Amino acid sequence: MNKLVVVGNGMAGVACVEQILKHAPKFAITVFGDETHVNYNRILLSSVLAGEKAADEIVLNGLDWYEQNQIRIRLGVRITDIDPAAKCVVGDDGSITAFDKLLLATGSVPLIPPIEGTKKEGVYVFRNLDDTRKLLGRAGKGVKAIVIGGGLLGLEAARGLQVQGCDVTVVHLMDTLMERQLDLKGGGYLKSKMECLGVKVLLERNTAAILGSGRAEGVTFKDGSSVEADFVVIAAGIRPNVELGRKASLHVNRGIVVNDFMETSHPDIFAVGECVEHNGSCYGLLAPLLEQGKILAATITGNKGPRYQGTVSAAKLKIMGVDVFSAGDFTEETPGTDVVRYEDAALGIYKKLTLRDGKLTGTILVGDTSDSHRYMEWLRAQEDLTPLRRQLLFPDSSEDAGLDVAEMPDNKVVCGCIGVSKGAIIEAIHKKGVNTLSQLKECTRASTGCGSCTEHCQQLLKAVVPEFQEESGRVLCKCLPYGEEKLRDIVRGQRIFSVQQVLDIYGNGLGCEICKPALSYMMDVVWCGDHDEDRSARYINDRVHANIQKDGTFSVVPRMRGGVTSAKELRRIADVAEKYNVPMVKVTGSQRVDLLGVKKADLPKIWADLGMPSGQAYTKGVRMVKTCVGTDFCRFGVQDSTKAGIELERRLEHLFTPAKVKMGAVGCPRNCAEATVKDIGLVGQEGTWQVVVGGAAGKKVRKADLLITVESTEEALQAATLFFQYYRENANFLERTYDFIERVGIEKARRETVYAPLAVQQGLRERLRKSKRLAQDAWLEGDEPRHPTQFVQIEALEKVLP
């Protein structure tokens, strides 16, 4: 059997081996990799750095794959020499391996610019999984990082580090970011997006030296200025790793030179991937490498014929919320170039197409890359676009959402990275029972490369799968294209702390009365109150802590925990009602005293006079707990519900919730305080408490479900608070517990609260504790307003008589 030795266990080498296997070759294959990891998706390293993926999630071929295909894999062995005459390779472990055919897939190495001090401790590159792990180890809250290089890799590294809490500055030599993929204008849009995320960008800075004695402390520039840093990442580009090619005396320019069949100047040595140069071009992106692999597989297995003819280069920035796509030649200088351009500065959208002779030559998309597939197809096919000239940027809107995919022929490649056609996807759906995007990824690998075909895959699933259900929930409103669950992930994962930032980066920058309050709550619950609260994004009730009435006045409900009050409190309430001419004093259905018809300007004075905390009757929050008289006086009471209710209220008061939370505690099954139709109820029985959740007695009447039965009051309180925090974290905004419980099911709610593993319970409790620590009685703002005119009626600076 012929011996095939592959040097390089990266994406190009292994993808080529996969293609070779398809030809059922008679090879004994040995793969050498100098990294100690199995083959992984290098493109997704930035997702690992940004915490979106774990290291094991980006593995492409596990050890079992090598085993099944009888491939000998040597990890952590670097090939140091090749003897082309004796046909063997030498490893740094001293091993000598003979080959009949040799495949070089040595990839590329980081380009280190001539900067003084790059050997210092605290200077990193960002190329492989080990680099990524080092960066993750170094990153942390408030740690200052400088990334040298404002290309794809540099920006992805910068964002990843920033998500990890670092204070990041990108330093770039050129006058625009990603200058190889974008024009000045596109680079400008990208810069403002990055800055909006909180990454600082310095352009036209030529780095002279890394500062610090032995350890990086910052960088200086040729203009004499400098920036401090705790560590530095060099992401200034890559160069083909051609060392072995030279040692084997192959023809080498910038890369190892190959012909259209991927043959080098030695008949038994082949090369693929980033290390090669074809027709004067070196490629550093995935699609060309895969294409090359296919050609090479044919050549090396004796099926020589297909020729590699170069690939249209396309690049996509993989930063969540910063959509950038670029392909082909987008320069405008060549005579006869038509430029089609669209921009919307407020939304941060910039699109440009260049055409020559009616054919697309290049494109730049910033802020909206949803059409990238169409343009890529036009670039590949080189069809005459003259008939479509009016719809280049804005295709005729079609009522039929499936039309787009229906128009594709079966052999059309949907996933350009992995090379999966529409037909292959449909086959996977029918023959392998694929129903969801994640199954599709697992089964066909489609959309596991750059991810830009995800939308198309979704559309195909939607069109073909009989009972397709989208994995992400419904969107919140037109301002943001995401559901709440996804948004919570984004806010948490991307470390976003303000409503406006979510809207600026992921939405239309404006927001509306639907998403703003929802996002406000989301910030509060995700960061346990430790976020940048934006009052303008909240309802007026939450700006002035009172409930607006039909005439623009407000109502005031002081908190009387458990509905228990005193003569003194009642006297103060009565005094306030008289002093401020409160038009109506009402006892409400939930044992509350409501002062109605109060002017906004009187609110702080009334709160001060009452000397009672806010009853939160105006907000999506914790209302007073309705209780019965319990055991102190009642002849029938078997549990002290008054005390339990007051304690429950104390533990949860002042917190915000997705929708209002009404609670009740009753001392016997007679249920005088109606606990079984509350969001959370404690129902006392002889010797036990029932904790019930999801009850309703409003527009809808629903008997609460039993969460758990416990013996002690403390256990009952613990169970109730666990559910309370679970609801806070998982319900959609404005979703009452009774809708939430019907959506998730009581069994699941039990599993994830009272029956959850201890660590999960502790997590819920810890986050509740943190929220509680930062929450305070909103009415304290009466003494210290958030804003000077929060409660006052503005008087014009000059008087004008009507």
Added chain:
Amino acid sequence: MSETKKWVRIARVENIPVREGRAVEVGGHDVAIFNLGDRFLAVENRCPHRSGPLADGIVSGTTVVCPLHAWKVDLTSGQVTNRPGETACVKSYPAAVRDGVVLVEIVVADSKPNPSHTPCRVPAAAIAVMSARD
């Protein structure tokens, strides 16, 4: 019977937080002034629906959403934007910033009651567009 337009100094800019509104009574007009970050806009502080205080609404771009029943009013034109076919609208007032102070321009009539400052009529074409969009 003459009418005079007059710019009136209302408040220092910092007294109206970004993306919030504040109510002010000026020369017999109830005005809601909004800080949009890059400029200030002013409209009559009475929702055309049930007279809700627009100054207390959530700002969405250049519109405000009434806190009572979520009618959305365009702050530049005074028109209602989320009730197709709705022709009722509010007055809008020119607003400007000078030396860190927000000013609005109102009409002071010498003896007669104030006419609408910016006469507010929804052109028929606009109604058609609005219905088509929703």
